[in-house]
Amino acid sequence: MGYRLIAMDMDGTLLNGDTKVSEGNAKALGDAMAAGCHVVLASGRMYASVQPFFEAMGLNAPVITYQGARVMGTRGEELYRKCVPMELAREILAYAREKDFYIQMYWDERLFYEERTNHTDYYEAKSGIKGTALGRGAFDHLTEEPFKILCMDRASRISEARRELAERYAGKLQVATSEPEYLEITHHEAHKGAALSFLAETMGVSQSDVIAVGDGRNDISMIRWAGLGVAMENASASVKEAADVVAPTNDEDGVAFIIRKYMLKQ
Structure with missing residues (x-):
């Protein structure tokens, strides 16, 4: 056919x-x-x-x-x-904070960030989606499993983080880069x-x-x-x-x- x-x-x-x-x-x-x-x-x-x-x-x-x-x-x-399990989401957030990455979280059709930066402006302009600012430290109190965690930084740092996390969370999470500056974390399936x-x-x-x-x-x-x-x-x-x-x-x-x-x- x-x-x-x-x-x-x-x-x-x-x-x-x-x-x-x-x-x-x-x-x-x-x-x-x-x-x-x-x-x-x-x-x-x-x-x-x-x-x-x-x-x-x-x-x-x-x-x-x-x-x-x-x-x-x-x-x-x-x-x-398929959502990111809560325990693993918290681990990824801790890692991202240690690296000082910009972080966005996604629940259903909602996009959230803690504080606006130039990364926020870039993403919103490219995607056509406006996010909601929750305030510094808001992601430390997760109550719902996210669909996706997105981290943004320089391409070289994101590439290094992708390799590190892909190895650490093999079989537990999907670690991908849709653009060189984007590190995207989702459920392993x-x-x-x-x-x-x-x-x-x-x-x-x-x-x-x-x-x-x-x-x-x-x-x-x-x-x-x-x-x-x-x-x-x-x-x-x-x-x-x-x-x-x-x-x-x-x-x-x-x-x-x-x-x-x-x-x-x-």
Whole structure:
């Protein structure tokens, strides 16, 4: 039958350098849906940050958010959730404070930080989501397990922390970087590969009929799981090594290229 579902990351993959969906990508997505294919967004963002893109393009499948910690249905209903266990969340917060990282926490569709910094401004401008300031030390009194913990700092420090925490919490937490300055912590089963597997099974689509496209390390799990794993040309070497094929960059309509070549056979 051929590929029936395409799952794609947003930032650095579907979205161009202006954080927009190009006309070429939008047209290809529309043509894929018209041909009976399913189009899935798979993002580290929360649903509220993904929803405007989902609605503008009229997509026809659920959405993977929070790196795979939450899957939302086409009517905004929750289909799947995996939160960071409280004890581990507290350990990560202690580590982040020791490193003096900027910290954000996510509960449902709510974003919180303690005090506003330039990191807050950058994230809000990029995501389109406004957070809530809780005040210094507020995260020391957690009462609810978060979907995700995001730390921000210089790329070199984040890279070092990712390696350290990935080793320390292997099998306990997912430690990912969606951008060089972002360290994202989720439940150990909350990754895009697991969420995509759940979604494909729910939709009755076999693994071999799935394409996954991404550019970041947080995309590797779904790229490896899919029947056809695709890395963007602008992806890092480790992502390309995990992929079956490499698409043109996000500024060259790489997603449209993959859809037309592998799904629509044009």
